[in-house]
Amino acid sequence: xxxxxxxxxxxxxxxxxxxxxxxxxxxxxxxxxxxxxxxxxxxxxxxxxxxxxxxxxxxxxxxxxxxxxxxxxxxxxxxxxxxxxxxxxxxxxxxxxxxxxxxxxxxxxxxxxxxxxxxxxxxxxxxxxxxxxxxxxxxxxxxxxxxxxxxxxxxxxxxxxxxxxxxxxxxxxxxxxxxxxxxxxxxxxxxxxxxxxxxxxxxxxxxxxxxxxxxxxxxxxxxxxxxxxxx
Amino acid sequence: xxxxxxxxxxxxxxxxxxxxxxxxxxxxxxxxxxxxxxxxxxxxxxxxxxxxxxxxxxxxxxxxxxxxxxxxxxxxxxxxxxxxxxxxxxxxxxxxxxxxxxxxxxxxxxxxxxxxxxxxxxxxxxxxxxxxxxxxxxxxxxxxxxxxxxxxxxxxxxxxxxxxxxxxxxxxxxxxxxxxxxxxxxxxxxxxxxxxxxxxxxxxxxxxxxxxxxxxxxxxxxxxxxxxxxxxxxxxxxxxxxxxxxxxxxxxxxxxxxxxxxxxxxxxxxxxxxxxxxxxxxxxxxxxxxxxxxxxxxxxxxxxxxxxxxxxxxxxxxxxxxxxxxxxxxxxxxxxxxxxxxxxxxxxxxxxx
Numbered sequence: 001x002x003x004x005x006x007x008x009x010x011x012x013x014x015x016x017x018x019x020x021x022x023x024x025x026x027x028x029x030x031x032x033x034x035x036x037x038x039x040x041x042x043x044x045x046x047x048x049x050x051x052x053x054x055x056x057x058x059x060x061x062x063x064x065x066x067x068x069x070x071x072x073x074x075x076x077x078x079x080x081x082x083x084x085x086x087x088x089x090x091x092x093x094x095x096x097x098x099x100x101x102x103x104x105x106x107x108x109x110x111x112x113x114x115x116x117x118x119x120x121x122x123x124x125x126x127x128x129x130x131x132x133x134x135x136x137x138x139x140x141x142x143x144x145x146x147x148x149x150x151x152x153x154x155x156x157x158x159x160x161x162x163x164x165x166x167x168x169x170x171x172x173x174x175x176x177x178x179x180x181x182x183x184x185x186x187x188x189x190x191x192x193x194x195x196x197x198x199x200x201x202x203x204x205x206x207x208x209x210x211x212x213x214x215x216x217x218x219x220x221x222x223x224x225x226x227x228x229x230x231x
Numbered sequence: 232x233x234x235x236x237x238x239x240x241x242x243x244x245x246x247x248x249x250x251x252x253x254x255x256x257x258x259x260x261x262x263x264x265x266x267x268x269x270x271x272x273x274x275x276x277x278x279x280x281x282x283x284x285x286x287x288x289x290x291x292x293x294x295x296x297x298x299x300x301x302x303x304x305x306x307x308x309x310x311x312x313x314x315x316x317x318x319x320x321x322x323x324x325x326x327x328x329x330x331x332x333x334x335x336x337x338x339x340x341x342x343x344x345x346x347x348x349x350x351x352x353x354x355x356x357x358x359x360x361x362x363x364x365x366x367x368x369x370x371x372x373x374x375x376x377x378x379x380x381x382x383x384x385x386x387x388x389x390x391x392x393x394x395x396x397x398x399x400x401x402x403x404x405x406x407x408x409x410x411x412x413x414x415x416x417x418x419x420x421x422x423x424x425x426x427x428x429x430x431x432x433x434x435x436x437x438x439x440x441x442x443x444x445x446x447x448x449x450x451x452x453x454x455x456x457x458x459x460x461x462x463x464x465x466x467x468x469x470x471x472x473x474x475x476x477x478x479x480x481x482x483x484x485x486x487x488x489x490x491x492x493x494x495x496x497x498x499x500x501x502x503x504x505x506x507x508x509x510x511x512x513x514x515x516x517x518x519x520x521x522x523x524x525x526x527x528x529x530x531x532x533x534x535x536x537x538x539x540x541x542x543x544x545x546x547x548x549x550x551x552x553x554x555x556x557x558x559x560x561x562x563x564x565x566x567x568x569x570x571x572x573x574x575x576x577x578x579x580x581x582x583x584x
Contacts (some may be wrong), residue, residue, distance in 0.1 A: 125277050126316040128303040130330030130371050140329075144320050 005201055012185040013205055019181055020161035021083050023101035024108075028154055031108035032146075035153075038109070039116035039177060057106040061166025068099055068171040095172040096179045100161035108157040115149015116142070148224050155217035159210055182206055233375060234405055237273050246270070246431040255423035256408045259441070260415065260452070266431040267411040274409065275310050276303035287375050287407075309368030313380040315360040317352035318454035324348040328370030329363050340534045341403065342366045342396055343504050358389040362396060369404070376408045382417060390417075397421055398583060403505075405454065408483070409491075419443070419500035420583030427451055428478030431479035444547030448539035449503060454536065458502035459549045465491045474519075474574070481543025485519045486574055490582055500581040504549035507571040510560055520572040524548060526564050529557065537562075541570055 006014070014065055038050055056064050072079040072089045077176075081088060089095035127137045143150075165183040174184035186202050189195035236249035246266045250257075259267045272278040274285055276292065279300060285293040287308075292301050309330075317326050323344065327335070339345055342362045342403065352360060361381050368376060381397075382390045401408065401421060412418050418425065418439075426436040434441055434451050440460050442448055451459040463477035463484065475490040476483055479496060490497050511525070513521060527547070528540035537557045541548040548570060552562075564569070 120316070121312070122312065122316050124320060125275075125303070126310065126320075127311060127329065128277070129306075129310040130367065131304050131307075131309060133304060133330070141318055228245050 005205075006139075006178055006198065009185070009198060009202060009205075011059075012180050012182050012202070015093060015096075015177070015179075016162055016181040016183075017209075019096045020095075021160050022097045023104060024154055024158045026097070027101040027105050027108060027157060028150070031105060031153060031157070032112055032150060035109045035112035038117055039113045053109050054106045056103050056167075061103065061164075061197055062170050065099060065104060065167035066172025068102065068167060072098065072171075089172070091172050091175060091179060093179055094171075095198075096168050096181060099167040099171045100164045103164045103167050104157035107160050108153040111153035112146065112149045113154055115146040115152070118149070119145045136158040148221050151217060151220055151224070155213050159213050160204040162209060162213075163206070232436045233274075233409065234284070234286045235270065235274060237270070237280035237285060239269065239273070239278070239280045241269065242582075244463065245430060246280075247530075248431065248433050250393075250426045250436045252407060252409060252424055252426070252432045254405075254407050256410050256421050257424040257426060258417050258418040258422035259409060259411045259426045259428060260413065261428035261455075262413060264354040265423075265428040267413075267428055268379055270428070271310075271379050271409055271411055274375070275308050275377055276301060277305050290374070290555070307372070307374045309371060309373035309376045310531075311361070311364050311368050311376070311378045311381045315352075315357075315364040317360055317363055317367075319352050319354075321352075322348065323350050323352065323355070326352065326363055327367050330367060331420065331518075333370050333372035335370060336515065338366050338369050341399060349495065355387045356389065358393045360393050361385070361393060365400070366505070369400075372459045373406060376406055377411075378408060378553055379411045380413070381410075390393060394420060394583070415452065416581050417459070419460045419581060440547070443500075444540060444549050446528050446549065448538045449530065449549070449551060450532050454504060455502070457504070457538070457549060457551065458500055458506075460498060461546045461548070463497050463499060465493055465497060466496045467493065470483060479525065479543075480545040481548070482522045483520075483570065484522075484574075486577055486582070488582075498583045499577050501548060501572055501577060502581070503549040503551040505573060505577075506541075506548060507573075508539065508550055508552055508556075508560065508562070510566075512569055513571065516571070518571045518573045520574060522548075522570045522572070523562055524568060524570045526562060526566045526568065529562060529564060543570065 019087055034053060038046065072095070074080065074083060074090050079144065082134050089098050123141055124137050127141045132140070163183055168181060172179040174180040174188055180188065182202055182205065186199050189199045233252040238248065238322045246269050248266060259270060261267050261345060269278060273280050280295065282289065282295045284295065291299055292306050293299060299485050318329065340392065342365060344362060344366055347355065347359060347363065355363065356566045381470045382393060384394065398421065410421060425439070426441045427434050434449055444459040461479050464482060465475060465480040466478040467476040467492060468489065469476065474487055476485055477490065522543050524541040524543045526539060527542050530538040535553050536551050537554050539550045539562065540553060542548060550570060
């Protein structure tokens, strides 16, 4: 069952999967909401919100990681407040998940927003004339039609979270068993002599995980398209 | 009774429309961009007018002064859009039931939807999609039905297939219908009341037959669309010739094709440009229909044409001739002349129940 992988490598892989999964699932509802607001609402400060959402995409990851440290660290404004309730991000796997979620967020919002923009508002109008409340329209008409976009955003976010390096290593370092994910493990192994075989194994695992995620999303997208009747 | 009086500025386009629609089918006719869809969207509640009032019977849907604006959900209006707007991820049956299940069995039967229920919208033809959209609108038990160019996206054959359903709907369902169209054939077949719009304003309104036989309406409707609509009864059939004989107060008309059974009412539209006038009863001519008529009105247009209002029995016809012919024939109000209508001038699309 080890597939030639050492226990430390397995730890890094499982931690990576956990971090990426938690980051994606936690960020997804927020991303759907922000994408909806950006696609459908016209309000003052919309461009500012749009810029804010995209910031992690254009900032050097190390800057994002530093900002996370400042805000969510033990002495940080939010971090100090949350510490009173026993919630801590610094140098823990939850911090890695937070960094991954923030970095993946813009990609998720972009994909889901495209999904919202592809839904004909005329269908929502039609649903309204048929007596459906705004919530019912959202749940039975809009969201089902945005589902392919949500899925694409989720997979993209998951892949990004899996590969996040700069913000993670700055915010939570690379503590084996705590915060050492696949990318930080690879980086660490590259620093020691004789680490190349382990690096190669982790690289192969990375490729398999990324390809797997893409194939699953393609398959799901095709199934959904068939259900909507577009295929 | 539907009463609409609204104003709205949309970019460079100013809508200022008011009209009243009694029971039956009220057609809103006009060129594209004349504001027809804007009016029905305001009635449906999808667009908020800047001023005015909209009511259906006793129910006030919108009143700017009293700050009343019912959301679309509470207006109980069935809306059939030009592009059907079926929910692509739901089967036909789920689409139909989305707004309610009022009179489900009968609506499915009348619209011939029984075989489509399990299908998905993407697999339906344009005509089938419109029938489903109509059924969906009816099943929420609306107090008013809006139809925005429901046939515009369909080809001639599909139109011919779906029009009888609309006629049946008009005769069976007792709810008022606002029917938007830029096709006079459709309007002439279906409507009882006509509202003509141009550049955001209502330019004429009234009972269909009355509006269409007014010479003044010709420039507003356009030369192609102008022409009277008369109600006739099938009086007989000339089997060997394949003609149907139709009787109306002004005489008898022979039209090609089998137009109905004996005694059945048939509504036909006679385009004004296909009526030829003669001061004497013509002889040796191929046209089958020659009617004695009296000139009631002569209306000079801006162009070379003259619209001539004619009385045939109790019915009114409309002819369009050139100004030169009118002068040469010395046409005058009160004059008794003959109207010649070629049997093939009335196309099958102009004949309704």
